[in-house]
Amino acid sequence: MSFTPDISVSVCGVNFKNPVIAASGIYGFGEDYTDLYPLSELGGISCKGTTLNPKDGNIPPRIAETPSGILNSVGLQNPGVDRFIEHYIPMLEKQDTVVIANIAGASVEDYEQTARKLDSTSVDMIELNISCPNVKQGGATWGVTCAGAQSVTKAVRAATKKPVIVKLTPNVTDITEIARAVEAEGADAVSLINTLLGMRIDIRTRRPVLHNNVGGLSGPAVFPVAVRMVWQVSNAVKIPVIGMGGIASAEDAIEMMMAGASAVQIGTAIFGDPYVPVKVCEGMKKFCFENNIEKISDIVGTVKPW
Amino acid sequence: MSYYCGSYPIVEKKAIAADIYSYVIHCPEIAAEAKIGQFVQIKAEGYTLRRPVSICGTDKKNGTIRLVFEVRGKGTDTISRLNAGELMDIIAPLGNGFTVPAAKQGRIIVVGGGIGTPPLLDIAKLYGENCTAILGFRSFDRVILDKDYAAAGARVIVCTDDGSAGEKGNVSVPLANELAKGDVAAVYACGPIPMLKVIVEQTKKAGVFCEVSLEQRMGCGVGACVVCACTVIRDGKQQVLRVCKDGPVFNAEEVVL
Ligand SMILES: Cc1cc2nc3c(=O)[nH]c(=O)nc-3n(C[C@H](O)[C@H](O)[C@H](O)COP(=O)(O)OP(=O)(O)OC[C@H]3O[C@@H](n4cnc5c(N)ncnc54)[C@H](O)[C@@H]3O)c2cc1C
Ligand SMILES: Cc1cc2nc3c(=O)[nH]c(=O)nc-3n(C[C@H](O)[C@H](O)[C@H](O)COP(=O)(O)O)c2cc1C
Numbered sequence: 001m002s003f004t005p006d007i008s009v010s011v012c013g014v015n016f017k018n019p020v021i022a023a024s025g026i027y028g029f030g031e032d033y034t035d036l037y038p039l040s041e042l043g044g045i046s047c048k049g050t051t052l053n054p055k056d057g058n059i060p061p062r063i064a065e066t067p068s069g070i071l072n073s074v075g076l077q078n079p080g081v082d083r084f085i086e087h088y089i090p091m092l093e094k095q096d097t098v099v100i101a102n103i104a105g106a107s108v109e110d111y112e113q114t115a116r117k118l119d120s121t122s123v124d125m126i127e128l129n130i131s132c133p134n135v136k137q138g139g140a141t142w143g144v145t146c147a148g149a150q151s152v153t154k155a156v157r158a159a160t161k162k163p164v165i166v167k168l169t170p171n172v173t174d175i176t177e178i179a180r181a182v183e184a185e186g187a188d189a190v191s192l193i194n195t196l197l198g199m200r201i202d203i204r205t206r207r208p209v210l211h212n213n214v215g216g217l218s219g220p221a222v223f224p225v226a227v228r229m230v231w232q233v234s235n236a237v238k239i240p241v242i243g244m245g246g247i248a249s250a251e252d253a254i255e256m257m258m259a260g261a262s263a264v265q266i267g268t269a270i271f272g273d274p275y276v277p278v279k280v281c282e283g284m285k286k287f288c289f290e291n292n293i294e295k296i297s298d299i300v301g302t303v304k305p306w
Numbered sequence: 307m308s309y310y311c312g313s314y315p316i317v318e319k320k321a322i323a324a325d326i327y328s329y330v331i332h333c334p335e336i337a338a339e340a341k342i343g344q345f346v347q348i349k350a351e352g353y354t355l356r357r358p359v360s361i362c363g364t365d366k367k368n369g370t371i372r373l374v375f376e377v378r379g380k381g382t383d384t385i386s387r388l389n390a391g392e393l394m395d396i397i398a399p400l401g402n403g404f405t406v407p408a409a410k411q412g413r414i415i416v417v418g419g420g421i422g423t424p425p426l427l428d429i430a431k432l433y434g435e436n437c438t439a440i441l442g443f444r445s446f447d448r449v450i451l452d453k454d455y456a457a458a459g460a461r462v463i464v465c466t467d468d469g470s471a472g473e474k475g476n477v478s479v480p481l482a483n484e485l486a487k488g489d490v491a492a493v494y495a496c497g498p499i500p501m502l503k504v505i506v507e508q509t510k511k512a513g514v515f516c517e518v519s520l521e522q523r524m525g526c527g528v529g530a531c532v533v534c535a536c537t538v539i540r541d542g543k544q545q546v547l548r549v550c551k552d553g554p555v556f557n558a559e560e561v562v563l
């Protein structure tokens with residue numbers, strides 16, 4: 001029997017030609033990678049985290065290598081939502097890929113206004129990064145309490161009709177609580193995981209490698225944590241889950257989908273090999289073919305727990 | 307201007323000083339596009355991040371580029387175990403490169419500190435005897451590429467911190483002497499930040515055009531992740547730019563070191 005496996009997926013009614021989305025912050029707005037392959041090879045792109053006003057980000061060094069991963073502390077450097085709308089969306093809407101705006105803010109009003117501005121654009125979905133500091137609450141991240149996560153979800157829900165994805169932080173005791181809380185406020189999907197807080201010190205200078213002292217861990221090192229959290233969250237909520245954290249191969253992506261992810265995002269692995277998204281799609285097709293799976297979406301959440 | 311990502315054959319490998327290696331890579335499409343001052347991102351097997359290394363020379367006829375790097379840590383150590391005949395996985399050419407006028411305008415000076423000497427070599431090749439190369443190193447056993455600069459026709463001034471080769475002291479003394487002659491059209495520099503700071507001051511004071519090539523820790527290397535930040539003052543406004551895409555070469559008048 002010969003057949004062509006279907007690796008397209010649908011998340012919140014949005015069709016992705018394949019389940020591979022470039023994760024926010026690694027791929028910028030996509031234009032820097034088009035020398036290698038067109039953005040249409042991707043199922044989607046989650047754009048660099050965008051804020052109401054432009055941000056300069058943190059003092060470098062902003063990156064440190066770790067065993068099987070990296071720490072980063074970019075500090076949300078971005079050109080601001082107006083420039084995103086004016087300059088990047090017109091380019092992105094021509095790329096034949098799903099465009100996800102990723103937004104962040106220091107106050108509920110920031111999120112709300114940023115989402116309102118994006119509501120009248122062609123972006124397909126809005127992803128809320130709730131791993132950034134809530135300035136009025138002394139800088140604690142929104143996503144570490146149900147109340148914080150709910151307040152931004154509620155405000156953005158009211159500001160846009162576009163599908164809203166809430167991106168969860170793993171730096172919590174029970175991620176399923178937060179997932180349920182944002183589902184109750186009308187989130188259409190959740191994505192996880194954002195980076196895990198970490199630190200490296202140069203033992204010669206006794207200085208942290210990152211100028212920000214601490215930063216977010218990502219890459220293969222976090223993959224098992226991400227699989228566990230995606231599995232827990234997909235069992236706790238009814239809305240779709242987008243899985244990410246350390247995916248570097250088709251096998252990883254398939255594992256993440258079996259844990260419960262309807263689609264996946266890939267970030268850090270692209271630094272080592274920019275072709276990873278394309279290779280993952282090829283590998284998924286091969287896996288489906290060899291295992292007689294007609295549609296990749298048939299594997300979502302099919303892990304058989306002991 | 308575009309870049310490529312792939313595995314290319316190593317046609318030559320040489321150890322040119324303790325822990326410093328010179329590689330020649332056959333990559334015709336990269337060599338065809340490469341400009342002086344651009345760099346490559348090299349994959350170190352087993353590591354998450356690639357290692358940025360400057361292009362030390364381009365042979366457009368033979369379709370090769372040359373890379374010279376020092377083993378600093380585990381990633382460069384891994385790369386340095388590659389041998390001729392094997393493949394090197396690189397993304398290149400990256401970054402902006404130096405502004406080198408095609409028509410020779412008087413005398414120019416290149417100032418390289420340590421492992422900052424490689425990216426300037428092709429400028430010396432272009433300018434020949436109209437180039438003075440001031441090369442600074444820690445000690446005699448760290449001296450590299452002085453013969454290559456001489457072979458390019460440049461006048462070479464070597465300085466070492468301990469005086470074990472060439473003049474004792476840092477590059478600022480010979481640079482001051484050269485600038486005092488009043489016939490210098492441009493200065494191009496690459497090396498540690500304290501050295502670049504002094505050079506920027508000296509050239510500003512002398513009113514001479516100067517470009518410096520910077521290093522910063524990188525993620526993507528292609529302009530997407532904004533990990534490699536560098537501050538410049540342009541049009542009276544402070545801006546945060548990317549060393550990998552807006553640089554690594556910056557104008558001395560603009561850059562905040
Ligand atoms: C544009 C550019 C051009 C360069 N050209 C050359 C060259 O021609 N020859 C040469 O010997 N060196 C060059 N360097 C420096 C070289 O990139 C570092 O020495 C190298 O990355 C160190 O890697 P490692 O694995 O040995 O060290 P580790 O300490 O194990 O590296 C850990 C991490 O820090 C990064 N890192 C460490 N030092 C530096 C640095 N100075 N600059 C940027 N990243 C750093 C590494 O890339 C890696 O991600 C250049 C750097 C830049 C940014
Ligand atoms: C350099 C860098 C920048 C990032 N910027 C953002 C961002 O702006 N917004 C966001 O939601 N996540 C950001 N992330 C988190 C990633 O999107 C992703 O959740 C995380 O890195 C885990 O996936 P990975 O291991 O595949 O990279 C960033 C990650 C890195 C490494």
Ligand code: FES
Pocket residue numbers: 523524525526527528529530531532533534548549550551
């Ligand atoms: S390293 Fe990614 S933008 Fe420079």
